[in-house]
Amino acid sequence: MHMACYFRRSIASKLSRALGRSEDAFISALCAIPVSKKQQSPDFRLSVNTLLRNGILPTNGDLQAQTEALASQLKQDSVVEEIFAGRGVIHFRVSRNLLVQKVLEQLCQERHKFGVKSELFDGLKKGTTVVEFSSPNIAKKFHAGHLRSTIIGNFIANLKESLGNNVIRVNYLGDWGMQFGLLGAGFQLFGCQEKLKKNPLQHLFDVYVQVNKEAENNEVIGQAAREFFRRLEQQEHQALLLWKQFREITVEEYQQVYKRLGVHFDIYSGESFHQQQAQEVVQQLQRRGLLKTTEKGTGVVDLSSAGDMSSYSTVLRSDGTSLYITRDLAAAIDRKERYNFDEMIYVTDKSQGIHFQQLFQILLAMGHSWAERCQHVPFGLVQGMKTRLGEVVFLEDVLDEARARMLRNMSQSKTTKEMVYPEDTAEKVGISALIVQVNKFDPTLKNMTYQPNILFFKLTYLLYETKNKQRDFKGPLGSDYKFDWDRILQAQGDTGVFLQYTHARLCSLIHRYGDGEEGAFDPSLLLDQRSISILQHLLRYDEVLYQSVQDLQPKHLVNFLMTLSHLAASAHRELPVKGSPQAVAQARLRLFGGVCTVLANGMKILGITPVEKM
Template structure:
């Protein structure tokens, strides 16, 4: 687990290192100082579990720097299973005047040793040592355990988010667009990643006090609906549409695509869509049925995933507004016409059309990017957001780069506050019947496999609703396998690995929670780069440590005071696990 992060340099009163960095770091000596001296003012903030602030308090006196400038330079040290390491460390480079780029490594090491010698151990800090460019602090074990457990039990679901790491982070309005399937089509497995990643980002931001609007921007307009409309007129059944809308529309779409090779069918589809754009009541009524039935079925699947949205919008909402965007582009001199009559915006630095984006068809109608421009402007007018995040696969990176560039050219400086969170592809997802196409098939498959595993496991208890438990544990398995690496990476899906009850899996997380601290840094890091892997790694490490503790620290049969202390330990671990799992979109189970 990697807790490191970039740290801002203080503005004044810094340590002055010698210039230049010519060599690699040498393995340095440690210069340890152990023992306890009289209790000091470091203890004043222990009630708030602020060991960082305590360390920063003494450092500020030695370095003549405000404590606030030092807090983020003090990072927690990851727990090591192999050996005991310090609890916190101060990076000398992060508080040096010129940063780390112009400092000789040996000078940083020397400064670390000199600073360590000037600091004193006390009732809070039991050991101070110099590392390679760092000063390391070990907290009194008894005090650390007692304070952290008390803080976890006191803060409950707010543990971690109250940390001083977030004290300077302004609360913002965030709009997050995610999932965004195409209506009249079954929920494709490709939308699973967008859905659970967007849900995680929204959950995280809400937990940190931001105001979040979750938008599902549906693909609900375009020529394909002309084709589907004609297909339904030829092959559709209204009873099947009501009972199983997406399955029936999928079947209709397959049939009409076979017939679409015929020129007459193509012409009928174009006519149908043209009547939609002309607001013909009959064609729009059928299209609206497709849309409404689709959303109803999507909501049922979202409930299984534990996901909700504040707004369902779509491309159809921005048909007319996109024409206003084209007029704005023309008025600002940004819209150019090609010899074929299409409208483009020049995005090249030298204005030589080496890079451009097509925003209008030759017949004057809008395109996907034009509707996205209209949607972005409309959302700013509606929500006055501070940040807007789009969660889609990485194949759309170029699209969003163009979108943000055009908005900026139009004079919207807030385009810099738009962000595209991209993700890679899931490979190797197959059911026993072969390739999986639809998300519901995957959810049913993982639930079925989990039920089988639970039935065959010797440790499985009598459960009130085994199907619901299997659903929650199965979803945890999918989410954890998805979130363990960088979102931008493709990954190979494995049913067997996902459903193991031991190892770094979602099933193991659920198992630990059913049996059953420096969580704030992990939350802070995930809040900065919007990557869930930091939280996943932390929770899995906590699960492994809790499993070891469960074997070696029995509650039953221990003296009452000892049993109570151990019970608090497992209760605190379970509380942190629950908080983290909920952020990831996992509903913790209490029995397995």
């Protein structure tokens, strides 16, 4: 049981006795209170409105009167030492000695499992989750949108896995379709095997750009592209050989980039795997009476509620070749048969929202009720991600740029530790900066509300200073934003570098003096406000993970880790280990060791590899 649950259970037992309901009715209604910088705060709160909505209290009374009456029925004890009514909420303050003891004992016992064993997760169905993410197009540049899909999808997969799900990570490559007709025709006109061996992705990209340009004014090239794709669909030997060469060299290069990012996939799939199954899908649609033929000869599925073709999805070209959505239908059906998943999550940019809406709608019309457990997680676009040499062509350019800039910053910093492999550290810190920055949202749109049926989200938030200097983390997570190299590599402020810097400082302290876990410790030595604030904040960790898995938004975890890092930085300054009495030093080391563990755990879920020196 997570230590927050220990305290929640103690409070719930009081409510159970007072109101005659089971303890479980109150567990999810009790929330750990965010730490306040200005004043000491209680630890948990109960919203009386929640009890009203759940039918636990009558709805015909005065809210404040009910709040005060219920608070007066709850008695203090050795666990909960203070209970008082606020405006529509009841606040609970737990024993400070118990808070210190329970949190640090559990951190010592559970370490990387800390927070994930909470009873908050008991109601979540743990099963097989398929996450499709990254999904670049073969022989085309790996742009910032794919970087973003990679980072967000990796977070979702890590989160689900940490909570006990069997996660299958799928990279569904764009390796089929009319663009390969263009590329195949283009390579026959402008390609060079020698250049392909020397710099494969760049050469394929150059060929693709050139053939697109030529096709704009030359219908012969357009016809050649259609003919090449038709040959591919008919499994013509020479066309397939060329396509296989393009696919193999592209996947090999992408795997090197994924290795740098610390991302892995269980399956490298692609549209090409489902070309035959796509034709079977068309036949199934036909048998069910769902396939209509337009005047132009294309095959469509009517999606209108009135059956008047006011809304439809095209699933077949007039020449009989499949489309992207046809192959997606086949892929979804195949995955269900192959993995029997409990849920499937697609991570792509927001421009594909209509595509997935139609995909799920067609699957349901075909009788696949499991499509209700499929969801699209969209995100906005990144603007301004350029290197000093100009516009980024491949993700590798972005990673090289992040490493080079971070290495330069480290070499100029007076606090940088001497290390054996500075390039490796610069790479990890640079990537953590990208992970936190690449998904920031626009604070100018902060007053817009979330749309409950659309999972807008980004990997983190932009630090926004209002006139009263309060941070504002509201906003539509699908908004586009400007990328800023200088901001993301700052060691101060809410950046990935700051998370790494805090973790490295704590590691340095622990390596020098130990983690304080040997032998007993005296909880009364950690009753100062800095220590208590950290422990109060750690009470929220299971709630933060619960929020994250509910809406698949990483902002909850990022926000939590940033606050933890700020609290740890203040405590590190004001609670010295060196020069303190041994018992005090041991207690503080245990506290800092616990913070270091949670910080590392959370960073790993985000896809960040923690460094121990920088």
